[in-house]
Amino acid sequence: MKFNKIPDDGLRLAANMETRYDAWLQAQRKIAAGRLQWKTSGDKEYLYRIIDSRGNGTSLGPRSQATEALMEAYRVARLTAEQTWDTLEREGRMYRALRLPRIASYGAEVLRELDVSGLLGESVLVVGTNALCAYVLEAGRFLGSELDATEDFDLTWVRDMRDNPAQSPLDQPSVFGVLKQVDSTYTVNAERPFQARNSQGNEVELLIAESLTGLPAYEKLRPIPLPEQNWLLPGQRISHITCGMDGTPARVVAPDPRWFALHKLWLSEKETRNALKKDKDRAQGETILQLVHEHMPHFPMDRRFEESLPIELRTYFEAWKQGTDRAPSAAP
Known part of the structure; x- marks a missing residue:
């Protein structure tokens, strides 16, 4: 089989998107920690981190140089996220035009949320056909389009809970929790508890290696441990920025x-x-x-x-x- 080379302008575009995506991700993680807002109590102003839609939050202290610095960092993060996302959307349209490897749009949305939560790469990897995007970009060569089609989105759990003891749901995000943030219609398939499905029929499956000790108790997806998943744990993982079919960026972290x-x-x-x-x-x-x-x-x-x-x-x-x-x- 002969692999056609990805044009140099395509590789440069992918590299530029990687840099911008990293800037967006760091800013987005600061925003995801909670919206900051000044509130007046008595004759003083206090900085609050808002934790729900009703405006409830936790106080970070009265107005001072320290809390003003926190608010400024939050403002900069919001501005950075907005500006870098605008650029990423423009570059995403170029990415589509160059026919660089892409994944389903709903999968890209899921991966972004997993990345913001810190689960992607640390706790889960992309497996199945969607992993091919990372290999194509790593090699700088196109694959045949017949290898790309897929109807579901597979993840495998890679974090050993012996090294990272389970914490409370407030301390650690879950894969199913991230899916619900993306789309509230995701539910666990009662007949296949390792699979979540939304109202549009999009499916996300979570797998796990037999050698691992299991998932956190608060994770609602319950995959069956499989011995063959052990083979996706060794070696050097690959990480690349790809796009959904709609041109929005996402990181794919795949096995060796x-x-x-x-x-x-x-x-x-x-x-x-x-x-x-x-x-x-x-x-x-x-x-x-x-x-x-x-x-x-x-x-x-x-x-x-x-x-x-x-x-x-x-x-x-x-x-x-x-x-x-x-x-x-x-x-x-």
Whole structure:
């Protein structure tokens, strides 16, 4: 397979959007912590952080140099968020025109909220077909459009609760809570409790590796631990800014492409896998392995990598090597 190069102006645009998105994200996180407002009590003014729609909040103290500095930082954050978002929307239209890789618009909205909440990359990764956007931008090469189509949006939980003990819902955001912020019509599918669906039929699924200790008790989505999800935890994750179909930006944080590809090849032969998905799994796995081999030298597929693979995945890696006449180089 020949991979067409993403034009240089497309790569520059993606890099510029990355910088601007980071500025927007930091500003948006300050805003999401709560709106600041002066309130008068007696003959003094107090700075409050508003925590609900009724105007209730917590006092940050009387007006002083310190609280005035907090209010100024909040004002700057709001201005930064507005200005950078306007620029990102303009760049998003250019991104669409260049036909750079995109995801479903509702998925982009979900990812932005997960990013603002701090869950994206720390607690959850993007898996499934939507992860391909990150690999395309990392390699600077287009994939065939037939590999991109998807009807759902898959996430996998990656935070080990032994290292991060569960806290109260007030201290930590949940995936389902973020979905409700995006769209209040999201509900947990009673028959598939790892899946949430909104009134438009958009689906978000949360998966988890068998090796992890589980999710926080306050997380309403309850995925079944799967051994194959363990294979998406190792290696070096990839993060890139992509866009929804509507041109709005979002960050995709995806697993190591080598492990992702081999995981896809394994899925293509899993007995309980939906037969309609198996051909796509195989095509994605083989394509990403080739993409890594030809255009991602910083993800070596050497002997050290091969020796790190469990026997289930090593079989597929060896078959890929033989089929393409590629042998792993010696590890340095």
